[in-house]
Amino acid sequence: xxxxxxxxxxxxxxxxxxxxxxxxxxxxxxxxxxxxxxxxxxxxxxxxxxxxxxxxxxxxxxxxxxxxxxxxxxxxxxxxxxxxxxxxxxxxxxxxxxxxxxxxxxxxxxxxxxxxxxxxxxxxxxxxxxxxxxxxxxxxxxxxxxxxxxxxxxxxxxxxxxxxxxxxxxxxxxxxxxxxxxxxxxxxxxxxxxxxxxxxxxxxxxxxxxxxxxxxxxxxxxxxxxxxxxxxxxxxxxxxxxxxxxxxxxxxxxxxxxxxxxxxxxxxxxxxxxxxx
Amino acid sequence: xxxxxxxxxxxxxxxxxxxxxxxxxxxxxxxxxxxxxxxxxxxxxxxxxxxxxxxxxxxxxxxxxxxxxxxxxxxxxxxxxxxxxxxxxxxxxxxxxxxxxxxxxxxxxxxxxxxxxxxxxxxxxxxxxxxxxxxxxxxxxxxxxxxxxxxxxxxxxxxxxxxxxxxxxxxxxxxxxxxxxxxxxxxxxxxxxxxxxxxxxxxxxxxxxxxxxxxxxxxxxxxxxxxxxxxxxxxxxxxxxxxxxxxxxxxxxxxxxxxxxxxxxxxxxxxxxxxxxxxxxxxxxxxxxxxxxxxxxxxxxxxxxxxxxxxxxxxxxxxxxxxxxxxxxxxxxxxxxxxxxxxxxxxxxxxxxxxxxxxxxxxxxxxxxxxxxxxxxxxxxxxxxxxxxxxxxxxxxxxxxxxxxx
Numbered sequence: 001x002x003x004x005x006x007x008x009x010x011x012x013x014x015x016x017x018x019x020x021x022x023x024x025x026x027x028x029x030x031x032x033x034x035x036x037x038x039x040x041x042x043x044x045x046x047x048x049x050x051x052x053x054x055x056x057x058x059x060x061x062x063x064x065x066x067x068x069x070x071x072x073x074x075x076x077x078x079x080x081x082x083x084x085x086x087x088x089x090x091x092x093x094x095x096x097x098x099x100x101x102x103x104x105x106x107x108x109x110x111x112x113x114x115x116x117x118x119x120x121x122x123x124x125x126x127x128x129x130x131x132x133x134x135x136x137x138x139x140x141x142x143x144x145x146x147x148x149x150x151x152x153x154x155x156x157x158x159x160x161x162x163x164x165x166x167x168x169x170x171x172x173x174x175x176x177x178x179x180x181x182x183x184x185x186x187x188x189x190x191x192x193x194x195x196x197x198x199x200x201x202x203x204x205x206x207x208x209x210x211x212x213x214x215x216x217x218x219x220x221x222x223x224x225x226x227x228x229x230x231x232x233x234x235x236x237x238x239x240x241x242x243x244x245x246x247x248x249x250x251x252x253x254x255x256x257x258x259x260x261x262x263x264x265x266x267x268x269x270x271x272x273x274x275x276x277x
Numbered sequence: 278x279x280x281x282x283x284x285x286x287x288x289x290x291x292x293x294x295x296x297x298x299x300x301x302x303x304x305x306x307x308x309x310x311x312x313x314x315x316x317x318x319x320x321x322x323x324x325x326x327x328x329x330x331x332x333x334x335x336x337x338x339x340x341x342x343x344x345x346x347x348x349x350x351x352x353x354x355x356x357x358x359x360x361x362x363x364x365x366x367x368x369x370x371x372x373x374x375x376x377x378x379x380x381x382x383x384x385x386x387x388x389x390x391x392x393x394x395x396x397x398x399x400x401x402x403x404x405x406x407x408x409x410x411x412x413x414x415x416x417x418x419x420x421x422x423x424x425x426x427x428x429x430x431x432x433x434x435x436x437x438x439x440x441x442x443x444x445x446x447x448x449x450x451x452x453x454x455x456x457x458x459x460x461x462x463x464x465x466x467x468x469x470x471x472x473x474x475x476x477x478x479x480x481x482x483x484x485x486x487x488x489x490x491x492x493x494x495x496x497x498x499x500x501x502x503x504x505x506x507x508x509x510x511x512x513x514x515x516x517x518x519x520x521x522x523x524x525x526x527x528x529x530x531x532x533x534x535x536x537x538x539x540x541x542x543x544x545x546x547x548x549x550x551x552x553x554x555x556x557x558x559x560x561x562x563x564x565x566x567x568x569x570x571x572x573x574x575x576x577x578x579x580x581x582x583x584x585x586x587x588x589x590x591x592x593x594x595x596x597x598x599x600x601x602x603x604x605x606x607x608x609x610x611x612x613x614x615x616x617x618x619x620x621x622x623x624x625x626x627x628x629x630x631x632x633x634x635x636x637x638x639x640x641x642x643x644x645x646x647x648x649x650x651x652x653x654x655x656x657x658x659x660x661x662x663x664x665x666x667x668x669x670x671x672x673x674x675x676x677x678x679x680x681x682x683x
Contacts, residue, residue, distance in 0.1 A: 080319070086323055087319070090319045094322060095307070095318065095319070100326075100328070101322045101325075101326035104322070
């Protein structure tokens with residue numbers, strides 16, 4: 001694992017965005033060979049999306065040959081509801097970039113047959129050639145996507161009932177009314193994300209510190225599903241100082257000492273303007 | 278990228294680099310148009326996997342809904358109340374010229390006239406949409422002849438009428454027919470006016486109170502019977518008095534039926550209403566303010582003397598005088614001038630100034646489901662403006678119909 005520690009939210013968002021940008025450009029995607037990107041929602045990746053939009057606006061990054069697969073979506077929430085993950089992705093990312101709408105995939109929480117929808121999603125990922133880079137976040141209960149504590153670490157895309165912790169964490173988006181928060185969601189499985197070539201997890205804020213420490217300093221445990229990525233060959237955790245508050249000093253010092261190595265991944269930041277097209 | 282839009286193959290235009298007026302404030306958002314209507318880009322993206330065919334760079338302009346003028350008597354030498362065999366070409370000429378002022382729909386207004394004029398003129402012009410040929414006609418505004426003698430203003434006294442046949446019959450006898458009529462201004466203190474008000478409202482025609490000496494109770498009764506507008510507030514009505522506010526009192530009346538609103542027209546040219554009075558009205562009832570030009574034949578003509586019908590008029594700046602006198606003979610401000618002046622005089626926000634010329638008139642006429650706003654599904658009648666609210670370009674149904682400097 002790489003543990004990349006930046007000073008604050010802004011810097012960690014920028015580091016993550018540069019990393020994603022470089023990965024896409026290094027891959028050199030084209031009409032015959034799309035770059036497949038797994039994407040999260042929530043307040044953590046917001047800054048990263050802002051940066052990616054900026055790189056697109058300045059002409060350095062195009063999503064023309066990128067296919068995206070979001071991690072999850074609520075069940076039963078109208079797609080046009082301002083809190084749906086479709087709305088989040090449209091407003092915070094898709095409407096600002098040049099991705100082909102046919103290549104932006106999000107689970108449909110209003111499908112007639114939810115299990116079939118999940119099955120089809122797995123197939124779409126297969127057809128796209130698998131995910132090159134899956135970007136994710138972590139819940140306060142250590143979950144990845146909506147793989148709540150107790151989820152199988154080899155799970156696939158399926159319907160999940162949300163844990164109390166998650167519902168409470170989400171209440172702030174629904175006028176703090178617990179009764180308005182959806183109780184079920186469609187989510188990619190832990191196994192689905194593990195299949196990606198690379199995984200990038202963004203973790204910022206003191207409220208995520210405990211989850212981070214359980215995920216990387218304890219054993220692989222289905223109660224903290226992010227811990228599964230200890231067994232993935234290429235996982236990068238990007239976090240800010242506050243998220244490291246529950247880690248051992250030794251862990252933090254070790255990885256901070258490696259920053260000069262980590263920074264080679266984002267310096268220089270590549271640009272599509274320099275590519276021969 | 279290949280087209281794979283499932284709902285329609287019609288081309289989609291995306292206006293970028295602009296600030297649009299939506300939900301009562303200016304937002305940095307793109308505006309999408311298809312088949313003459315505002316399109317929901319999120320639905321297009323997810324439902325149809327569609328994208329824009331054409332992008333229009335607005336270079337930072339403001340995009341507001343096209344302006345709607347519900348009181349305009351003519352312009353550029355044309356007088357709508359002059360009976361002629363070819364009224365529609367006069368209306369068409371004005372309709373085309375006012376595109377330059379950002380007006381995309383209007384109500385050609387006829388002042389008090391004899392029945393023969395109404396019978397001749399009304400059938401010649403139908404409600405129709407706008408386009409390159411000019412702004413759309415929403416229907417006539419008939420200002421008179423059922424108005425007060427005392428407050429006739431410049432209307433010809435000999436053609437004033439009363440509801441002597443009970444109301445409904447008087448309307449049909451006088452006007453000949455009510456098709457293609459959007460609004461009627463009348464004085465509610467005239468006996469039997471209630472029956473006329475009800476008849477008009479039943480036909481979906483907006484009833485406006487004006488050229489009247491009604492007191493507040495008479496005005497309120499008319500509102501309860503269906504009236505919803507006040508023609509050029511303050512002008513041609515009793516002045517506000519603290520023990521009988523008259524028609525002006527409707528702005529803060531508590532007798533308005535629930536769910537209804539009274540709108541009021543303001544000629545914000547800086548001449549017909551003192552800015553302090555404009556501010557009092559605006560502050561008392563901001564959501565009811567409707568900007569109107571009440572423009573006369575001389576609007577749009579260059580400074581100097583002009584012979585218009587029986588009158589010789591002298592234009593100096595924004596003033597139109599009876600030649601050789603200091604008597605004002607009407608308004609010649611254009612709608613965009615009114616918007617700018619209103620903003621400056623009232624200190625209101627850009628959004629409020631723009632809504633006074635678009636959203637509020639649309640709400641008044643009951644057409645806000647398709648005009649006066651940039652909501653998804655509304656007609657794409659647009660005006661592009663710079664920060665000083667000068668018109669840069671005008672669009673009707675998504676098509677550019679005028680551009681500055683073109």
